[in-house]
Amino acid sequence: MELFGLYNYWVFAIVLMTGFYAVIAKGNFIKRLIGLSIFQSAVFLLYITMGKVDGGTAPIIQEGVTDQVYSNPLPQVLILTAIVVGISTLALGLAIVVRIKESYGTIEEHEVQSLDRSS
Amino acid sequence: MTLTTHLPALQVVVPMLTAPLVVLMRVPGLAWATAAVASFMAFIIAVSLTGAVLQGGSVIYLMGSWPAPYGIELRVTSFSALLLLIVTAASTLTLLAGKRSIDADVDPEQQPLFYAAWLLAVAGLAGIVVAGDAFNIFVFMEIASLASYVLIAAGPDRRALPSVFKYLVMGTIGATFYLIGVGLVYMMTGTLNLGDMEARIQEVGDLRSILVAAGFITVGLALKAAVFPLHAWLPSSYTYAPHMVTAFLAACSTKVALYVLLRFDFLVFQQNLPAHAVQFFIFLMPLAVLGVLVASGVAMFEKDLKRLLAYSSVAQVGYILLGASLGSVMGLTGGIVHIFNHALAKGALFLAVACLGARIAQLQLKGIHGVARHMPWTMAAFVVSGLSLIGVPGTAGFISKWYLVSAALQEGTVGLILVAVVLVSSLMAVVYIWRVIEAAYFGATPSSAKPAGEAPPALLVATWVAALANIYFGVDPSLPLTLSTQAATTLLEHLP
Numbered sequence: 001m002e003l004f005g006l007y008n009y010w011v012f013a014i015v016l017m018t019g020f021y022a023v024i025a026k027g028n029f030i031k032r033l034i035g036l037s038i039f040q041s042a043v044f045l046l047y048i049t050m051g052k053v054d055g056g057t058a059p060i061i062q063e064g065v066t067d068q069v070y071s072n073p074l075p076q077v078l079i080l081t082a083i084v085v086g087i088s089t090l091a092l093g094l095a096i097v098v099r100i101k102e103s104y105g106t107i108e109e110h111e112v113q114s115l116d117r118s119s
Numbered sequence: 120m121t122l123t124t125h126l127p128a129l130q131v132v133v134p135m136l137t138a139p140l141v142v143l144m145r146v147p148g149l150a151w152a153t154a155a156v157a158s159f160m161a162f163i164i165a166v167s168l169t170g171a172v173l174q175g176g177s178v179i180y181l182m183g184s185w186p187a188p189y190g191i192e193l194r195v196t197s198f199s200a201l202l203l204l205i206v207t208a209a210s211t212l213t214l215l216a217g218k219r220s221i222d223a224d225v226d227p228e229q230q231p232l233f234y235a236a237w238l239l240a241v242a243g244l245a246g247i248v249v250a251g252d253a254f255n256i257f258v259f260m261e262i263a264s265l266a267s268y269v270l271i272a273a274g275p276d277r278r279a280l281p282s283v284f285k286y287l288v289m290g291t292i293g294a295t296f297y298l299i300g301v302g303l304v305y306m307m308t309g310t311l312n313l314g315d316m317e318a319r320i321q322e323v324g325d326l327r328s329i330l331v332a333a334g335f336i337t338v339g340l341a342l343k344a345a346v347f348p349l350h351a352w353l354p355s356s357y358t359y360a361p362h363m364v365t366a367f368l369a370a371c372s373t374k375v376a377l378y379v380l381l382r383f384d385f386l387v388f389q390q391n392l393p394a395h396a397v398q399f400f401i402f403l404m405p406l407a408v409l410g411v412l413v414a415s416g417v418a419m420f421e422k423d424l425k426r427l428l429a430y431s432s433v434a435q436v437g438y439i440l441l442g443a444s445l446g447s448v449m450g451l452t453g454g455i456v457h458i459f460n461h462a463l464a465k466g467a468l469f470l471a472v473a474c475l476g477a478r479i480a481q482l483q484l485k486g487i488h489g490v491a492r493h494m495p496w497t498m499a500a501f502v503v504s505g506l507s508l509i510g511v512p513g514t515a516g517f518i519s520k521w522y523l524v525s526a527a528l529q530e531g532t533v534g535l536i537l538v539a540v541v542l543v544s545s546l547m548a549v550v551y552i553w554r555v556i557e558a559a560y561f562g563a564t565p566s567s568a569k570p571a572g573e574a575p576p577a578l579l580v581a582t583w584v585a586a587l588a589n590i591y592f593g594v595d596p597s598l599p600l601t602l603s604t605q606a607a608t609t610l611l612e613h614l615p
Contacts, residue, residue: 016299023288036291043298050306075305078254082298085261089291092265096272096284103277112281 008049016042027109029097033090040086044079051075123167127180127193127249130164130203131259133157135242138235147227148218154234155214158241162207165245169200173601179251188312192251198455198606199248201599202371202378205462206244209370210237213470216581217363220473224275224361233273237367240266244375252311253301256379257294260343263375264290267368271360279359286352289342293349296339303332304387317387326392333388333395337380337402344376346403346440347410350433357429362473365425369432370466374458377436381443381455385610396446404444408540410437415547419554424475424482427551428468431508434544435461438523441537445526451607452600453522459599460507460515463592467504467585471497474574474582484554488562497574498559500586505552507589510545514593518600520545 015038022035056071097107104112122129137157144150171178172195182191195203214237225233243263250256268290272283305311307328308319320329338349345353353373357365389396414433421427435457442454472482474497479486491498507514520541527537573579592599 020292023292029284032288036288039292040295043295043302046299046302050302075302078311081254081258085258085294088265089261089287092268093284093287096268096280096287099272100280100284103280109281116278116281 008045012042012046012049015045029100029107029109030094033093033097036093037086037090040082040089044083044086047075047079047082123171125180126164126168126171127178127195128182130161130168130249131242131246133160133164134238134245138238138242141235141238142231144231147230150231150234151214151218151221154238155211157238158207158211158214161241161245162211165200165203165207168195169204169602171195172197172200180249187251188310188315191255192312192314193249194251194314195249196606196609197602198378198382198609201455201459201602201606202248202375203245205374205459206241206248206371209367209462209466210241212466212581212585213363213367216470216578217366217473218577219575220363220477220578221361223477224363225273229273233270236266236269237364239263240270240367240372244371247375247379251313253304253313253316253383254311257298257301260297260376260379261294263372264294264343267364267372270364270368271356273364274359274361276359278355282352282355282359286356289349289352293339293342296335296342298339300332300334300336300339303328303335307332313382313387317390320387329388330392330395333384333392336383337399340376340380340383341406344373344380345433345436347406347414347433347437350410350414350436353433354426354429357432358423358425362425362469362476365429366466366469366473369429369469370462373432373436374439374462377439377458381451381610400444400446403440407437407440407444408537410434411441411540411544412547415544415551418551419547421551422484424472424484424487424555425469427484427555428465428472431548431551432461432465434548435465435508438519438541438544441541442519442523442526445530445537446611447526447529448604448607448611449522449529450526451610452603453519453526455603455606456522456596456599457519459603460519460589460592463515463585463589464504464507467582467589468501468508470578470582470585471501471504474500474578477574477578478572484558487555487559489559489564490562491559492564494573496579497582498556500579500582501559502556503586504589505556507593509548509552512593513590515589515596515599517593518596 019035019039019042023032023039026032026035051072053069053071056069059070059073101107104115106112134157137153141150141153144153168178178195180193181187240263243259243266246259247256247263250259268283268287272279304316307323308316310316310319323329342349357369384399411434414430418427418430421430439454439457442450442457475487475490476482507516510516510520524538524541527534
């Protein structure tokens with residue numbers, strides 16, 4: 001069925017928007033970073049899904065096997081790189097939040113803004 | 120195979136491999152010297168690549184000799200040569216000049232790490248420009264962005280931290296949008312190489328996914344390029360970053376994102392999607408016009424010197440897009456040459472601000488009253504580059520505005536409105552540059568202030584080099600014009 005065949009893409013869209021909502025709506029810096037991570041994870045799912053071939057297996061050539069269907073390995077390799085980028089971004093974001101906590105004593109955006117306004 | 124054939128790869132590899140070495144250099148000054156030398160080598164490479172491009176057209180380099188589209192291809196066109204010159208020249212000039220300024224802003228313990236992040240930013244920006252495939256552009260874009268978050272967060276003011284957090288969130292969303300777009304194109308074409316993509320989209324039957332991809336890629340890159348109204352991260356990041364970082368990033372980081380945007384939209388999408396050119400122009404032209412007018416208007420009322428110039432940067436991005444959205448060779452040439460000329464003008468202005476920052480703690484308009492009496496050379500350089508930003512004849516800024524206005528005049532009634540927009544916003548630029556000049560030259564020196572001397576010599580020399588470059592490229596604009604005209608012709612040659 002067409003709708004069920006697109007199941008992964010529906011999940012992709014829902015996870016993407018969940019993450020995006022958290023980034024926009026939350027005032028807490030840590031929660032926004034979590035949202036950002038969810039947002040990026042959705043893209044990982046998109047890439048993995050497009051590389052999957054029905055009945056496909058790992059693309060390793062074996063002697064004597066000629067009629068095997070293989071999944072496309074390239075999107076998985078790409079997304080491995082994107083996962084590394086996502087982790088680095090998260091780590092850097094958390095480091096910045098630690099320094100915000102050290103210099104402002106809070107990680108809530110509106111409190112940081114009111115501290116900036118009063119100084 | 121001589122060394123010169125590997126120049127496109129070395130352009131990225133030299134700064135990237137020097138970065139981890141710099142981290143290990145704990146002797147004061149050594150990290151700075153190594154970073155400056157690496158950056159200067161990158162500049163030499165960029166100059167020789169530009170020479171090669173001017174002589175024999177695009178330089179193509181196959182990583183490990185694997186043929187494209189299977190291997191990774193690096194491609195230096197006239198457009199990329201122009202951007203390489205901007206990135207490496209801005210980095211070298213600010214590094215050579217800025218040691219004292221960086222010493223004042225960054226803790227000595229952290230300086231090796233700071234310079235390593237600087238070199239990674241150079242490597243990332245150069246990588247975006249030379250990369251020939253969509254995914255490498257994404258990876259280099261993230262290298263450059265992560266490094267610039269670190270550089271901006273090094274700012275001495277604690278307000279740098281919330282600003283950089285905002286930049287990080289918006290920059291990551293932009294990059295992820297770009298990644299989604301690239302994924303959708305890959306799904307339909309099975310290739311990541313930009314040249315190959317261009318050919319294979321023609322075989323795609325159902326173009327809806329490609330259209331969605333074009334939307335994602337345009338919005339994502341517009342976020343990175345601070346196109347109005349997606350510019351919210353830019354003003355406070357530029358304001359609270361260390362002065363030298365502002366001068367470096369203001370000259371090149373948003374331009375590189377614009378480069379990718381123009382390249383993707385013109386080369387890959389426009390010739391393949393029916394009526395995409397019209398959608399692109401109708402979408403971007405209002406944003407460009409609004410950006411030019413609103414950001415210039417905000418700059419007129421801004422009290423902080425760096426924030427004023429940052430808003431002006433948002434307006435200049437609008438000019439570049441305005442040129443691109445005219446869709447003619449002349450308009451596109453104007454937009455591309457404005458990338459170069461704005462880098463010159465804004466780089467020189469931020470260097471002059473760094474000179475002021477070396478003597479004055481608070482860079483507010485009321486804090487610089489009468490400063491021209493103590494720092495005549497700094498303020499003279501500010502005036503020269505300010506004139507270039509406004510677009511006075513004889514300076515570099517005039518060349519790009521001339522091209523923009525001439526291209527707009529070819530467009531009929533819409534063109535006349537656009538000419539009016541360019542003129543009004545140039546007058547607004549006169550107002551905000553004049554407010555600084557008025558304060559510095561005619562303001563009464565506060566009696567409590569102790570007389571500040573002229574800026575450190577190295578910084579002053581660099582500021583004047585940048586300011587005189589504005590004059591030089593205003594009188595003899597053949598180099599940027601040749602490169603931009605070639606770039607514009609290449610971008611438009613396949614369009615109907």
